[in-house]
Amino acid sequence: xxxxxxxxxxxxxxxxxxxxxGGSLRHDDPNRLKLHGNVDIRQVSLAFDGxxxxxxxxxxxxxxxxxxEVLALLDTRTLSLQAEQARAQIAVQESNLLRLRNxxxxxxxxxxxxxxxxxxxxxxxxxxxxxxxQGIGEKTNGRGVSQQxxxxxxxxxxxxxxxxEEQQKALRLVExxxxxxxxxxxxxxxxxSQAQLALLEHQVDLGTLIAPxxxxxxxxxxxxxDMASPQRPVFALALTKPKWVRVYVGExxxxxxxxxxxxxxxxxxxxxxxxxxxxxxxxxxxEFTPKAVQTEELxxxxxxxxxxxxxxxxxxxxxGQPATVDLSVGNAQ
Numbered sequence: 001x002x003x004x005x006x007x008x009x010x011x012x013x014x015x016x017x018x019x020x021x022g023g024s025l026r027h028d029d030p031n032r033l034k035l036h037g038n039v040d041i042r043q044v045s046l047a048f049d050g051x052x053x054x055x056x057x058x059x060x061x062x063x064x065x066x067x068x069e070v071l072a073l074l075d076t077r078t079l080s081l082q083a084e085q086a087r088a089q090i091a092v093q094e095s096n097l098l099r100l101r102n103x104x105x106x107x108x109x110x111x112x113x114x115x116x117x118x119x120x121x122x123x124x125x126x127x128x129x130x131x132x133x134q135g136i137g138e139k140t141n142g143r144g145v146s147q148q149x150x151x152x153x154x155x156x157x158x159x160x161x162x163x164x165e166e167q168q169k170a171l172r173l174v175e176x177x178x179x180x181x182x183x184x185x186x187x188x189x190x191x192x193s194q195a196q197l198a199l200l201e202h203q204v205d206l207g208t209l210i211a212p213x214x215x216x217x218x219x220x221x222x223x224x225x226d227m228a229s230p231q232r233p234v235f236a237l238a239l240t241k242p243k244w245v246r247v248y249v250g251e252x253x254x255x256x257x258x259x260x261x262x263x264x265x266x267x268x269x270x271x272x273x274x275x276x277x278x279x280x281x282x283x284x285x286x287e288f289t290p291k292a293v294q295t296e297e298l299x300x301x302x303x304x305x306x307x308x309x310x311x312x313x314x315x316x317x318x319x320g321q322p323a324t325v326d327l328s329v330g331n332a333q
Contacts, residue, residue, distance in 0.1 A: 033256060033329045035306065037247030039321040041240075044215065045233040048074060050206035054224050054234070061220050065211040065237070072234055074207035079200055086197040093190040100183045112171040119164035126157040214240045238319055243310050244280065245323045248303035256329040257282065263308050266324045270316055274326070277310035 052074035059071050130153040137145040215237035222234045245265055249257060257279055264274035283305040308325050310317060317323070 031329060033249075033253055033327040035247035035249055035308075035325040035327070037245050037308075037323060037325065039243060039310075039317045039319060039323055040246045040307075041238050041243050041319045043218065043319075044212060044237040044239065046071070046209060046212070046235045046237055047230055047233045048072075048206065048209055048228045049230055050074065050203055051227070051229045052076065052207060054222055054226050054228050057220065057222075057224055057234070059217050059220075059235070061217050063217045064240075065215055065217060067211055067213045069211045070208055071211055072209040074209075074228060076204045076207040079204045079207070083197060083200040083204060086193060086200055090190065090193045090197060093186065093193055097183070097186040097190055100186055109171075112167070115167045116164070116171050119160070119167040123157070123160040123164050126153070126160040129153050130157050209234060211237070216240065240312075240315060243312050243317055244307045245277070245310060245317075245325055247306050247308060247325050249306050250303050251286070253329075254282075254304055257306065257327060261327060261329075264326045265308065265310050265317070266326065267317065267321060269321075273316070275310050275312055275317060277308045277325070279306060279327070280309040281305075281307040 054072060055075045056073040057071070058073075059065055059069075065071060130150075133145045133150055133153050137150065217235055218238050219236035220234075221236065222228060222232065226232075228234060259279050259282060261279040263277045263279060265277050266274050286302040286304055
């Protein structure tokens with residue numbers, strides 16, 4: 001009964017020893033390189049492009065937001081009313097421009113021709129009155145008509161002819177329609193009003209704060225009722241992509257890594273669930289190791305910064321989180 005137990009204990013001991021030796025060999029494996037650093041994420045200070053009083057804030061600290069999601073709104077009622085006023089003004093100017101382009105209506109031309117005809121009738125009547133008076137004067141040797149009556153008849157004929165010429169020119173203008181300069185001026189005024197409306201609509205749009213990318217809200221810096229401006233951020237966002245681990249490598253190991261090399265990133269929170277990554281950036285300038293970096297070498301030794309880009313689809317890595325990068329450098333050139 002005791003012999004099988006002894007054999008089982010020996011087998012377990014051998015397995016444990018093998019695992020310990022294997023772990024020690026893997027730890028000291030010259031074909032693997034372990035680097036220590038911290039997770040880094042790009043951050044955005046998000047502010048309104050315009051000025052105004054904050055009306056709504058739709059997210060809280062810690063909320064995950066998607067690209068294009070509305071995060072906050074300004075009070076834009078004044079701008080909206082100004083935009084409505086500009087639209088009404090544009091409608092009036094469009095009608096005026098259409099009237100100029102269409103020219104005179106047939107009824108207006110007919111009315112102008114009637115005025116010309118009336119003026120011609122007045123001319124004929126004045127001419128007949130003058131001829132009648134002149135005929136009477138000739139038959140009576142100037143005794144039947146006074147010179148004052150003749151002068152008055154001549155003046156009436158001149159006035160009638162002047163009015164006739166005026167009505168004839170008015171008819172000509174009606175038939176020709178508006179001048180090209182008037183049409184161009186109306187067109188320019190309409191374009192100016194349309195540009196003003198576009199500016200007001202753009203200012204209204206600036207009252208909506210939109211997430212530029214997928215991110216997590218780190219800080220909510222203002223509240224509804226506060227005055228916002230481009231110089232006062234409303235939110236601080238941490239982008240969910242890209243993420244990388246900032247590590248430092250000594251000169252002795254610099255030649256063993258290269259961009260694009262695959263890597264595994266381990267954290268204390270998930271020691272058995274490494275995150276896949278690859279080397280993306282290797283600094284060309286040496287620097288002293290920052291105090292926050294954990295290395296097994298002297299801190300006064302010059303090192304090179306390396307960024308290991310990670311594919312954190314499950315969002316397990318956090319800004320500033322310590323991490324260990326495991327690189328396979330056996331085939332590095």
